[in-house]
Amino acid sequence: MVRVRRETVVGILLTSLPLLVAAAVASSVFPGSGERLVTLFMINVIAVLGIGMYAGNSGIVSFGHVGFMAIGAYASGLLTINPIVQKTALPHLPEWLAGIDMSFLPALAVALVVVALVAVLIGIPVARLAGSSASIATLGFLVIVHVVLVASTDITRGSQTFFGIPRAVNLWVALPFAIAAIAVARLYRDSSAGLKLRASREDEIASTAVGVNVKLHRFIGWVLGAILAGAAGALLAHFLGAFSPKDFYFNLTFVLLAMLILGGVTTVSGAVGGTAVIMLIVELLRKLEGGVDLGFVTLPTVFGLTDIGIGVAILVVMYRLQDGLFGVRELDERLGWLKRLAAKPAVSSDGAQKIAPIPAGGTLKVENLGKKFAGLVALENANFEIKPGLVTGLIGPNGAGKSTLINSVSGVVPPSSGRVLIDGRDIASLPVYAVPVAGLARTFQNIRLFKNLTVLENVTVAASALKGNGEDPMESARLVLAEVGLDGFADQLAGTLSYGAQRRLEIARALALKPRYLLLDEPAAGMNPAETQELMHVLDRIRTKYRLGLLVVEHDLKLIMRLCDIVVVLNKGQQIAIGTPAEIQANPAVIEAYIGRRRSAGQAKREAVEAGGLQPSASGLQNPA
Numbered sequence: 001m002v003r004v005r006r007e008t009v010v011g012i013l014l015t016s017l018p019l020l021v022a023a024a025v026a027s028s029v030f031p032g033s034g035e036r037l038v039t040l041f042m043i044n045v046i047a048v049l050g051i052g053m054y055a056g057n058s059g060i061v062s063f064g065h066v067g068f069m070a071i072g073a074y075a076s077g078l079l080t081i082n083p084i085v086q087k088t089a090l091p092h093l094p095e096w097l098a099g100i101d102m103s104f105l106p107a108l109a110v111a112l113v114v115v116a117l118v119a120v121l122i123g124i125p126v127a128r129l130a131g132s133s134a135s136i137a138t139l140g141f142l143v144i145v146h147v148v149l150v151a152s153t154d155i156t157r158g159s160q161t162f163f164g165i166p167r168a169v170n171l172w173v174a175l176p177f178a179i180a181a182i183a184v185a186r187l188y189r190d191s192s193a194g195l196k197l198r199a200s201r202e203d204e205i206a207s208t209a210v211g212v213n214v215k216l217h218r219f220i221g222w223v224l225g226a227i228l229a230g231a232a233g234a235l236l237a238h239f240l241g242a243f244s245p246k247d248f249y250f251n252l253t254f255v256l257l258a259m260l261i262l263g264g265v266t267t268v269s270g271a272v273g274g275t276a277v278i279m280l281i282v283e284l285l286r287k288l289e290g291g292v293d294l295g296f297v298t299l300p301t302v303f304g305l306t307d308i309g310i311g312v313a314i315l316v317v318m319y320r321l322q323d324g325l326f327g328v329r330e331l332d333e334r335l336g337w338l339k340r341l342a343a344k345p346a347v348s349s350d351g352a353q354k355i356a357p358i359p360a361g362g363t364l365k366v367e368n369l370g371k372k373f374a375g376l377v378a379l380e381n382a383n384f385e386i387k388p389g390l391v392t393g394l395i396g397p398n399g400a401g402k403s404t405l406i407n408s409v410s411g412v413v414p415p416s417s418g419r420v421l422i423d424g425r426d427i428a429s430l431p432v433y434a435v436p437v438a439g440l441a442r443t444f445q446n447i448r449l450f451k452n453l454t455v456l457e458n459v460t461v462a463a464s465a466l467k468g469n470g471e472d473p474m475e476s477a478r479l480v481l482a483e484v485g486l487d488g489f490a491d492q493l494a495g496t497l498s499y500g501a502q503r504r505l506e507i508a509r510a511l512a513l514k515p516r517y518l519l520l521d522e523p524a525a526g527m528n529p530a531e532t533q534e535l536m537h538v539l540d541r542i543r544t545k546y547r548l549g550l551l552v553v554e555h556d557l558k559l560i561m562r563l564c565d566i567v568v569v570l571n572k573g574q575q576i577a578i579g580t581p582a583e584i585q586a587n588p589a590v591i592e593a594y595i596g597r598r599r600s601a602g603q604a605k606r607e608a609v610e611a612g613g614l615q616p617s618a619s620g621l622q623n624p625a
């Protein structure tokens, strides 16, 4: 069952409030032109929310959603056009389309089905793309829709005006649709699917590592956004009564994107606010565009003043506020008192005791694992096991292949040879996003958090990868945060945490996947001694409490020797030793790898023993002295 949080409902009500006020003011104070303007505002809000559902949540700018508006407009228009007008306006309309004469709502429903089908078809390739390639693909879609509309003269009247559509949309029809669009967009944003897509926007690799099927969620966002955009197109068609393909092309795309970007692409309140601001600017400048006599001075006619105004507004806002007027958080999320009012009481930190213990047993077996990068052998024949409840250390000089090993084991980089078996099952055949759910979680050498999501959301993304356990992902996330001592920071944006806290958050995020094996790539890198000490406690606690099998890559050899039960040593991509910390400290091959071949193993060993074991130096794992 889908859970709707109180915060989401409060957010929907708060964001809808300005629309209700605008409708009331327009109808009572400015009937006529004011009502028309506010109706257009409602329709634009729906269109901008449609674009935002995909573009805002995925971080991929879409030029294609105006194409869906066009499809919605033409499809619903064809189904509702007056039959008498149709005979003169579209004399060559195919038989199966002629004389349908539906009323607005059924026509809208059919148009949205058509839009959804096209969105599914186009979404399959588009969802596989990221960044600018995806944006260019959406632009291609817009151009194709335009060309098809212009070329289909029998059905659309080509580039001429398509007219005779009943004006079924007024302020009071547009208002409930706009509020419904706000509800849909906000419910999606706050849902597990929306959160996963937002996480992929922040960091695609990290989101995959916490079980997000990025392509699937891009696809869902694309189709849902297309349906909203299609609805906006149909509403616009029945508001205007007449339009042509150029009304759904670059100009409209530019204005709608400006609204989204100005308000802030990632929020529903930003979409509504940005739409209002741009519409006010456009209205004001449109009055000035034809020239104005102010009495003391006459302003000349300036062609394109509205577009110039929109461009300047975006430049000014972006210069001062990179995330738009409303930033990356919803309005209600930033009103602390409102958030507290809406939120359920927080879980106390002793709730951490209630985390279900992770099932014990089994092993993770790395078998003959190897990885080549265009001929460079980064890793060859790695063979070891990670056992539940034990800490395995992975050490080696710079470039030894440690990160490559972790990336190959976790599937982020597909290995060139060998197998990774969890309880006998080869996980190399799984898609990368399925590996964490199979019991293997990881952190990254360079912290990869979802910086513009809150601390709680970061962990919730991971918790929601586990399906069918009946737990509320957000509640599970709160418990895990308490486990690493970050429960007091739940509502803070992850990017604002201190360095040490960010490292702990990455561990919490991995723990939320309830893994049996956890790979930590240099968890103490960049930490001060106090933070390292705190980290040691956390690792020790979670390992014993949940019988987790840990694989820790570290340059801090003191930490490795204190924390680990087994140590694996790599050098130049080869596994040169495996054993207990004491065995590793006395292993001549290891000492030679760290100190270099210049000195004899015996001499080096004597020095190492005198120095009290291997020590890291400032420049990495080198001379212990």
Ligand SMILES: Nc1ncnc2c1ncn2[C@@H]1O[C@H](COP(=O)(O)OP(=O)(O)OP(=O)(O)O)[C@@H](O)[C@H]1O
Pocket: 373, 376, 377, 378, 396, 397, 398, 399, 400, 401, 402, 403, 404, 405
């Ligand atoms: N994506 C890649 N493409 C090409 N070569 C790579 C790639 N990733 C790693 N390598 C190479 O593989 C070798 C092992 O690199 P890796 O990062 O795994 O070493 P490491 O032991 O983790 O080093 P460090 O301790 O400096 O992080 C290096 O020679 C590196 O240049």
